[in-house]
Amino acid sequence: MAEPTVAVPAPDFTRTSGRALSRYYRGEFSASLANNLAYRGAVAIWVLTTVIQPLVSIVVWQTVAGPGGQVNGYTASEFVTYFAVTMLVEHLTFIWLMWEFEYRIRTGSMSPLLLRPIHPVHKDVCDNLSYKAVGLVGVVPAMVLLVIGFGGEVSAIRVWQVLAFLPALLLAMALRFVLEWALALSAFWLTKTSALNNLYFSLFLFLGGAFAPLAVLPETVRTVALASPFPWMLAFPVEVAMGRRTGIDVLVGYAVQLGWLALALVLMRVVWARAVRTYSAVGA
Secondary structure (H helix, E strand, C coil): CCCCECCCCCCCCCCCCHHHHHHHHHHHHHHHHHHHHHCHHHHHHHHHHHHHHHHHHHHHHHHHHCCCCEECCEEHHHHHHHHHHHHHHHHHHCCCHHHHHHHHHHHCCHHHHHCCCCCHHHHHHHHHHHHHHHHHHHHHHHHHHHHHHHCCCCCCCCHHHHHHHHHHHHHHHHHHHHHHHHHHHHHHCCCCCHHHHHHHHHHHHHHCCCCCCHHHCCHHHHHHHHCCCCHHHCHHHHHHHCCCCCCHHHHHHHHHHHHHHHHHHHHHHHHHHHHHHCCECCCC
16 A cells, blocks of 8 residues: 655745744753653763773773873873863764654654754754753863873963854854755655664764874875865864864864754755655655
8 A cells, every 4th residue: 555645835944933933942942952861871871882982092002102192292190181082072062963853753753844944953952952951061071080080280261261162163064964954854765764774873982082082093084084074073062172273273173063064954945845755654
């Protein structure tokens, strides 16, 4: 039997007024925040998983650097700081929608979202921000404990570095959200997206700077990484926070982030308009 088709127009990004969006965000964020607080045990488990990878990386790279040694300009204590800040940035930029969309399409739960008078992306923004807000309660203390426990170098961090870090972080959050939301739309055409998702996240971890600072990668690999969007969603904000990017280099980094964000927004709009027109769900 042929699957029924949901014939609905693609919700527009621009039709909802600013005042209506403001009211929606307040209500949706509050509801999502309450939900995350109700299931804070599950959130705590997710936060714990974000600590494990930086912890392992710290142990590995401290061993490689050795007491008093360094690897491509990173001392053992600077590796600690790098991965501690990486943990924070990873938490604040992470989204799970590349896995969520497959579930939505397969179960038909995408249908009610399409029938709402507001674009589904706004709900996802609220859900994502509320999760990050709740998770910070665990991530920030864990970051501090890593720095103290493994002797991270924080004495050289200046106020200007923190101020320069904030725009880099916000742009990284926006870029990763929009790009991965756009890529998640592949679930409209693919029955299973796990292989694509695993490939994407493997590239992100390696080229984005999660496994190792870009400075310790081979020159060719580093060049490839910088030509991709991955380091601009993770390594760049971390390097700004540590003062490894200064002056014009920071401004150029902002520009690159904005460029990738613009491309991701175009991709998101184009793919969304096509995806929703072809959508069908069992039981819809």
